Amino acid sequence: MDRPREPAVDARLLALVGLATLLSIGHHVDHLIRGNHVGWPVTPAVNAFTFSLGVYPVIATGLLLTLRGRAGARYWFAVAAGGLGLLGAIHLGPWAIEPPGDIIGPYAPSPVGYLAFAWLLALLAVLCLTVVVAAAAWRSRSPA
Structure with a gap:
C-alpha cells in the first residue's frame, strides 16, 4: 500500500534549507581554516565535528x-530544530x-x-526562521 504523498514544500522553506546548508558548509570550512575542533576525516580524532558532518546526508x-513527496514541513522542522538545538x-x-x-580567538x-562568529549567529538565525516557517507550514496542512 502506497503512503499518501505529502503536499509540496513551500519554496520559502526550501530556500531557507538551502541558505542554512550554505551557512553550515561555511561554518565547517571555518573549522578547517582556524584548525581547532576539527576531527575525522581531517584528523584521526572522532569528535563533534565528525558527527556534525552527518547533517549533509540528512x-x-x-x-x-521532498522531491518524491515523501517528506515535507515536519521533516524540515525536525532537521532545523535539531540543528538549532x-x-x-x-x-x-x-x-x-x-x-x-x-x-x-584563533583569528x-x-x-x-x-x-x-557572526556567520555562526547567522546560521543559528536562519535555522530559527526555518523552524518557524516549517512549523507554520506543518500546522496549516494539519487538521485543526
Whole structure:
C-alpha cells in the first residue's frame, strides 16, 4: 500500500534549507581554516565535528524525499530544530564545548574571528526562521 504523498514544500522553506546548508558548509570550512575542533576525516580524532558532518546526508535525503513527496514541513522542522538545538548547545550553551572565544580567538587580533562568529549567529538565525516557517507550514496542512 502506497503512503499518501505529502503536499509540496513551500519554496520559502526550501530556500531557507538551502541558505542554512550554505551557512553550515561555511561554518565547517571555518573549522578547517582556524584548525581547532576539527576531527575525522581531517584528523584521526572522532569528535563533534565528525558527527556534525552527518547533517549533509540528512539534508540530501530530505531533499530527495521532498522531491518524491515523501517528506515535507515536519521533516524540515525536525532537521532545523535539531540543528538549532545542537549548534546552540555546542557553541552558546552553559556547557559549550566550542564557546565563542574558540571561534574568535584563533583569528585574533583580526576582525575575521568576529566575522566567523557572526556567520555562526547567522546560521543559528536562519535555522530559527526555518523552524518557524516549517512549523507554520506543518500546522496549516494539519487538521485543526
